[in-house]
Amino acid sequence: MMSLNPLQSARALTLPSREAMLYREPSVEQFWNTNQDLLSHAWQEWEVDQKDDLLPLDSSLLDKDLRNAVTQAWQDPTKELAVQDLLQEVASDVFRFQFFDPKRLADLRDYLESVWDAQIPLRPPYGIVLNRRGAMLDSRSEGYLAAPSFQTFYRQMIDMYMRPIARMLFPEIIGYDDQAFGFSIHYRPNTDNSIRPHTDASAVTLNINLNPPDALFTGSTVDFYDSETGKMKGITFTPGSAILHRGKVVHAAQPITSGERTNFVLWLFGEQGRLPSQGAQPIPVDANERWTLPTTAPDDYAPF
Numbered sequence: 001m002m003s004l005n006p007l008q009s010a011r012a013l014t015l016p017s018r019e020a021m022l023y024r025e026p027s028v029e030q031f032w033n034t035n036q037d038l039l040s041h042a043w044q045e046w047e048v049d050q051k052d053d054l055l056p057l058d059s060s061l062l063d064k065d066l067r068n069a070v071t072q073a074w075q076d077p078t079k080e081l082a083v084q085d086l087l088q089e090v091a092s093d094v095f096r097f098q099f100f101d102p103k104r105l106a107d108l109r110d111y112l113e114s115v116w117d118a119q120i121p122l123r124p125p126y127g128i129v130l131n132r133r134g135a136m137l138d139s140r141s142e143g144y145l146a147a148p149s150f151q152t153f154y155r156q157m158i159d160m161y162m163r164p165i166a167r168m169l170f171p172e173i174i175g176y177d178d179q180a181f182g183f184s185i186h187y188r189p190n191t192d193n194s195i196r197p198h199t200d201a202s203a204v205t206l207n208i209n210l211n212p213p214d215a216l217f218t219g220s221t222v223d224f225y226d227s228e229t230g231k232m233k234g235i236t237f238t239p240g241s242a243i244l245h246r247g248k249v250v251h252a253a254q255p256i257t258s259g260e261r262t263n264f265v266l267w268l269f270g271e272q273g274r275l276p277s278q279g280a281q282p283i284p285v286d287a288n289e290r291w292t293l294p295t296t297a298p299d300d301y302a303p304f
C-alpha cells in the first residue's frame, strides 16, 4: 500500500463529534494530542503546496498610520504618544483604533478561506460557546492554525503591536503580559450568534474585526460595562477596527441579525495564566521598558 503524506493523512482523520467537543470528553483531548505532530506537518506541507496562491501576511495589511506610528515608537519609544493619539476611548478604559487597512481585508479573508478549504482539522474555540467557524491561533492550543506564515503574522500582531500599546494604556499588566493566546470567532444569525456577558481570563484583550467593507452585518454590537455611567455601552465594529480592553471588563456580544462577523481575539497574561491582582498599583515605567519583547519562553498553559 502506498503511504500517505501528512497532508493526506490529516485530511483523512475523523474529527470528534460536536457533542463530544461540547462535553469535553477525554477522547477529544486525546485526538488533538495524538495528532499534534501530524497536523503541524500537514500545515507546513499545505503552505508549501499553496505558496503560489497565498498572499504574504505582513504589516502591509495594517492601517498605515498605525504601522508608521508603531514603527517610529520601536525606533524611539519617546515617540509613543503618536500611537496613543490614534486611540479613542469609547467607554471607560475601553479603546478603539484602526488596526487593519479595510482595503486589504479581502486579502486576509482569502487567506482564511483557503485555510478552511485546506480540510485539515482545526479545533473550534470553546471558551464560552463552541464557535463553529472559529479556530485556535496560538501554538499552546491543541488543533491550532499551525501554518508557519500565519504563525509569524500572529506573533507580529502580538509582539510588535498589541503588547506595547496595552502597556501604555494599562501599565499594571507589565509582568502579566509575557504569554499570548488567541482564537478567531465567526457569527451568523442562525448558529453562533451572540455571547452572554462575561469577563476574559486575560490581563488584556485585543479584539480585531476582519469584515471587509462589503461584508455588512446588522446587530452584533459588543457591549462593555462602563464604570463611569454604570451602564453597558454598545460598540459596533467597523471593518478592520480593534478594541483593546482589560480582560476583567464585563462584555457581551448582542445577537447578529443579518450578515456575518469575523474577528481575531488576542489575549495576554502572565506565566501559567496569572493576572494582575485587583487594585494593583502600577509602578511607573519608562517608555523604553514598554517597547521590548518578553525574555521568558512561552509556556504551555492554555485557558481553553
Ligand SMILES: O=C(O)CCC(=O)C(=O)O
Binding pocket: 127, 185, 195, 200, 207, 222, 251, 252, 253, 263, 265
Ligand atoms: O463578539 C465579540 O467580538 C467578543 C468576543 C468575546 O468577548 C470573546 O470571545 O471572549
Ligand SMILES: [Fe+2]
Binding pocket: 198, 199, 200, 251
Ligand atoms: Fe470576551
